[in-house]
Amino acid sequence: MTDPLPTGATIGILGGGQLGRMLSVAAARLGLRTHIYEPGSNPPAADVAHAVTTAPYDDVKALTAFANSVDLVTYEFENIPTEALDIIEAITPIHPNRRALGTSQDRLVEKNFLQDIGLKVAPFADITNDASLESAIASIGTPAILKTRRFGYDGKGQSRLNTSQDAATALADMAGAPAILEGFVNFSIEISIIAARNPQGQVACYDPGENIHRDGILHTTTVPATIPSRLRTDAVLLAAKILNTLEYVGVMGVELFVTPQGLIVNEIAPRVHNSGHWTQNGCAVDQFEQHIRAIAGWPLGDGGRHSDVVMENLIGADMDKVPALAKEPNCAVHLYGKVETKAGRKMGHVNRIKS
Amino acid sequence: MTDPLPTGATIGILGGGQLGRMLSVAAARLGLRTHIYEPGSNPPAADVAHAVTTAPYDDVKALTAFANSVDLVTYEFENIPTEALDIIEAITPIHPNRRALGTSQDRLVEKNFLQDIGLKVAPFADITNDASLESAIASIGTPAILKTRRFGYDGKGQSRLNTSQDAATALADMAGAPAILEGFVNFSIEISIIAARNPQGQVACYDPGENIHRDGILHTTTVPATIPSRLRTDAVLLAAKILNTLEYVGVMGVELFVTPQGLIVNEIAPRVHNSGHWTQNGCAVDQFEQHIRAIAGWPLGDGGRHSDVVMENLIGADMDKVPALAKEPNCAVHLYGKVETKAGRKMGHVNRIKS
Structure with a gap:
């Protein structure tokens, strides 16, 4: 059980978008500093951060220096490469933990996790090829949505199947990426x-x-x-x-x-x-x-x-x-x-x- | 009449204390950046600013570069040397304006200004020496407070006179600085x-x-x-x-x-x-x-x-x-x-x- 971070301690944030920006302001309100790690130049969070590293997520030296300069690391988005996390975690804690991140990074892992702890999710099936998609459509029905297992947000990496005839196009949209088929939920x-x-x-x-x-x-x-x-x-x-x-x-x-x-x-x-x-x-x-x-x-x-x-x-x-x-x-x-x-x-x- | 500052414009702030810090956060919320000018190292505002200049208020080069890097200048405290303001104002606007700053920088000027526009202030008198203090005590009475005209805040630069016998000590406390005597106000x-x-x-x-x-x-x-x-x-x-x-x-x-x-x-x-x-x-x-x-x-x-x-x-x-x-x-x-x-x-x- 850790003591609260003291005034002046530094939180590393992976990602410099608006969420990192508003996290940085919140950290300041509690007397804490932030160090933003972001590949893109002029990230929104840089305007309100104590320090900024501009480097890609495969820059071992930059990641190491970043991890060494902070008291712990958090992130504003979930699609962080595993290798980057490995380098950081060898040096300083990452919150939320790797299991949470791994679970949410993969729609199939996430759905299985949620189901395993007794929660309801939309009908879903793991899609690896034409045959698995065909059998998934047969059990889930249409309309349904084919989604990449990883790296999706704000509707990206998704293809809608109105009928089973959309299967081939939808699978092509995935460009070979592992995917799941999700049934529609009749929600209010x-x-x-x-x-x-x-x-x-x-x-x-x-x-x-x-x-x-x-x-x-x-x-x-x-x-x-x-x-x-x-x-x-x-x-x-x-x-x-x-x-x-x-x-x-x-x-x-x-x-x-x-x-x-x-x-x-x-x-x-x-x-x-x-x-x-x-x-x-x-x-x-x-x-x-x-x-x-x-x-x-x-x-x-x-x-x-x-x-x-x-x-x-x-x-x-x-x-x-x-x-x-x-x-x-x-x-x-x-x-x-x-x-x-x-x-x-x-x-x-x-x-x-x-x- | 100026157009509103656009997103990404930069506001210069003289002073890097907590007020500058909270101004900086507010500017960010409106999509604006801040550049903090502060002589002390590690000022609170630096944690949430886009840029920071660490330099004294008589550094002409630093002041010039600062003024050139921003769209306008404001401040978080009123005791800014006039010379620094002159350098900045030749390059970029200062808000609030110099008259407001000059008025509030000097208790005597301030009291006269307020009285001139018809507002009530505590009884006061300009104190330049023993004789003016003696005559002020005679008209205002005791208890009263002797205050330096400039550079006072949070009770600093003030000396209380419980009776006229405290006059010499109080005047000595001013260390030769121009002062005013203020009468007490019976307020609820x-x-x-x-x-x-x-x-x-x-x-x-x-x-x-x-x-x-x-x-x-x-x-x-x-x-x-x-x-x-x-x-x-x-x-x-x-x-x-x-x-x-x-x-x-x-x-x-x-x-x-x-x-x-x-x-x-x-x-x-x-x-x-x-x-x-x-x-x-x-x-x-x-x-x-x-x-x-x-x-x-x-x-x-x-x-x-x-x-x-x-x-x-x-x-x-x-x-x-x-x-x-x-x-x-x-x-x-x-x-x-x-x-x-x-x-x-x-x-x-x-x-x-x-x-």
Whole structure:
């Protein structure tokens, strides 16, 4: 059991995007420094970090120096090469742990894990070739989605099968990557729960948010979600089960489908999550600080909410709305400092405080 | 009338303490970068800044390079040498403007300014020698406080006269610095109002907070203050008068005494103010973002409050309370990353959210 990190200690963060940026600000609020490791130049997190390393994930020397310069390492995305993690972990702890990362990096491993601990998931099958896809379609039916096992996010690496005739095209879309076929779930709404666990085993959850996607990217999260209190309890219990089983340390985002049969786990993300951004303006301790508290061995915030919030992402040309949003009462604007606006690029978000 | 600063633009901040640190975080939230100029090494603001210059305020080359690297300059403290400001202002705009800074840098100039625009201040007199002090005591009476005209903060540069017999000692305490004698004001409570004005002339105020000091340093600010609504209106009107007269751009803290004769202005600070820290957990737009919005030409937040808050400073050994505070529900901890704890040093603050 580690002592809390003292003032002035440094947290290494793999990835310099907006999540790393907001983690860095949260670390500073607790008197901690951050060191960002990011291959790309001018990463958003660099604007608010104590130190930045610009190097690829196969640069052994840079990874070694980075790991030696920090007190522990965390990450803002899950697709980190295993070799990089091996180098770092030989020097300094990584939170959340390798098992959590390995589980969430592979859709097949993740689904099997969730099923093994008694949670419901969408019907799925391991796809390695034409024959396994054909037999999966026969058992799961269509419509269904073929997804790469690894490296997917925001709808990338996915191909929809409306009928069995789409099988060949969909498999070609995978470009030889290992894949799984997922059946569709008949759900009323999607919610997500942001949960945290610290090394002392303390678990805390925020109230679930209700998510609406557009073009495969999160559009809004509304808190509270329109679900009965029994489902809130279910969401908290299943999140706690996942975290405890993985001996998880940090914040996790768990996406859930609300169905007549109860909650079905869509996916887990071993990091702060876009659907938890509302906590910045709804809670005394937001998800970013909660993650830093967890990995730094601090007591967790209790997840309590002082205000209801609707979070809305600003994607690409949504930046044009910023001047109007800045004038809106009770609207908190959060921009990521990205100078280049691109279609589909997450540029910022707003939190509308509702009460 | 300037256009709003675009994403990726850089704000220069003179001073790298906790105010610069929190301004820097607020700038990042709006997609802006900061460049900190600070003579001391390892300033708190450096942990969250895009760039840092470590150089004294008489380093012409460093000041010139700094001014050339930013889109505009602001400051976190008022005692900046005039020569440094001259160098910077020849290159890039400074907000708040020189008149505001000059007024607040000198207690005599400040008192005369406030009186000239019709506001009430404590009885005061310019003190240049024994004779002027003797005559000031005769008119103002004792107890009174002798204060240096410049470079005072948190009770420094002040000497109390309980009777006229303390005059010689008090004058010796000033060490030859120009001073003013201030009479005591019979006040019930001290409040402060945090006000902002942007280049378009828009003015916005937060609800006044009620301040309690310990050992000459702010201890707590409670919002709302226990004052009748008529005094809230008075506070807003007088703050707006000060800002408009000075053609001020940025956030100002105005300390006020509540007396049977109404509000008496204690002092003004041309910057974000310790008594405005509560806004971080009470408002969609806090005082730091409000200052950045003002100087960057953004629309101002309206000053609305979603929660009542009690802010408490963590001074010196108060840091020992942090583990307990971190466990307290609805308590937001803000630390400044200062590794060395010293008596009287501001190490952080907490905001307790009350509703």
